[in-house]
Amino acid sequence: MSRRSRPRGAATAAAERRASSRALPQLELGRPTSRYGRWRAATLVLVYVLMGIHIAHWRIRGRTLAPLELNEVMYTLELGVVTAGFLFMATVCIATLLFGRFFCGWACHILALEDLCAWLLKKIRVRPKPVRSRLLLLVPPLAMFYMFLWPQVLRMLEGRPLPTLHLRSDEQGWASFQTTDFWRNLPGPGIAILTFAICGFAIVYVLGSRSFCTYVCPYGSVFRGLDRLSPGRIIAVGDCTACGACTAVCPSHVVVHEELQRYGTVVNPACLKDLECVAACPTGVVRYGVGRPPLLRGWAAWKPIRRPFDFTWGEEVWLALVTLGVLLAFRGLYDAAPFLMTLGLGVIVAYLGLCVLRTAYQRDVRIGPGWLRRAGRVTRFGVAAYAFAAAFVVFWGHSGYIRYHEFAGHRAAAEAVALAERALRAPGGETGGEPHDPGAVPGLPDPTSPTASSGDPMDEPNIVNRSASRAISHLEQCARWGLLRPPRLSDTLRRLYTLRAEARVALSDLRGAIADLERVLRLDPGAAGVHYNLGVLCATSGRDEDAVRHYSHAAALNPTDPDVFNNLGFVHLRRRAWGDAERSLRRALELQPSHALAHFNLARVLAASGRPADAARHLAAAEQLDPRLAQPADPAATP
Incomplete structure (x- = not known):
């Protein structure tokens, strides 16, 4: 596509970006780190040192302070359990309300990785261009709403009462302060490393410095709102010369000098109070101090000064839809991918996909230092990007297929278990009730008893049979086509096969019940109780040789x-x-x-x-x- 045929909106935005880049100073790559930067780096390193000490204390003593995870607020709001994580979040919120967003800039472990990545890239003279999107700015508040507020909306709609705040011990489940289960709400080492790689490094290289804070972090959305009420601000204590040095060094891409000239203070809640602007000011005008919060400055101060956005509205919609699609396909996949990691992956994939898409209608397209299309011709890097994009789309589709069946299967499994708990009678006492009976199967109804199903399609065993079969059909797709088999999948299938076997015995379908229990044995060959139950069913069906085999296995195992x-x-x-x-x-x-x-x-x-x-x-x-x-x-x- 020629320059003449470029869409007018894209051309206008490009012109605005060029004008903006001329008006703003550029940060020199060789500029030495400020004293605040060194202090802040030390505190961020200290965060990881304290995390290591916390884990070491747990490994040595076996019991330690519950993890200071901000997402434990969800357990307080939903269950009423007051945890160390909840109190930590409350403390950070109060501090932000009083002093501004110092926690994000000086104590967040993810921001430490983001700034480390930006520092390493600067060392190799790579400066990722910050990406500016309108709709992606809505991701953090929407994530915050989903995590903290949506469960409360559901509670009100369902008419459930608010939980009573209380403390718990390990014995009661989800201990408030002292726990032996330190990893109760944390991913395993592999997923943690992958999360750090995506949210701390990849997202910075693709979208620019602190892009996780800007486009993903739900906690940052809470702190942004509190920062608008905080009197602790970056202020100008004299006449600003508008040299732009403060803006050039801001890692959060705040237009500091213009906000200081217009309001006398920085009103953009993206300001993380890292004080780089204070150190960079040649006249000492820029300081941290007390100022009137933006909330008290009128509506104009609620709209911070921004540089022009990078995308047309059509491209913005693309970014939003792809981010949502990646989130739906990968979040919880194989019981492994956490929410925030998949959100970070979503915004990365959305932007990279848009860059590939832009090669169809823009003359020059690049990702970082690599050109996908230059002077109207697709480069070798662009061809490789096409191949990678095609492979990722296949992987994305496969993951979405597996995730759909995981979600539908586990939801149907929960329904089947709830039905079974109400429908199927509990195990009897002593083995057998008649002299000739080899013994009733624990957990399996006696098909010869007067309580056996009448065959009515609406009676309880039929309902349980259909519900379990529906869940099994979904989860078997995951087992057959999935790249991994998480433990919960096998455990749920074992439970469902057993439930369906119980229902089929009640329906006098012994052949089907035997087939289901044999499926359980394929998942767990050492299950003595399953061998026992199969022995009973085979004996009842007249398959004495099979009964002897299964009883012999049960005797050897138990x-x-x-x-x-x-x-x-x-x-x-x-x-x-x-x-x-x-x-x-x-x-x-x-x-x-x-x-x-x-x-x-x-x-x-x-x-x-x-x-x-x-x-x-x-x-x-x-x-x-x-x-x-x-x-x-x-x-x-x-x-």
């Missing part, structure tokens, strides 16, 4: 369970394997001498083996323990 040996002995009895039956039943009685069914079944084995006296003794013991086992029939009768 050799102290008398019910397993009783049921194994019963199946051997039914197969007329008298020796195996006797050994299993005697083992059951060794483990539990008062096991009535084991006495009864052993009596039948002994009678069939031609030992009526021993059979009578065990039958008498069975009748004494459980009068229901009294049999008028000849104990010598074979099964």
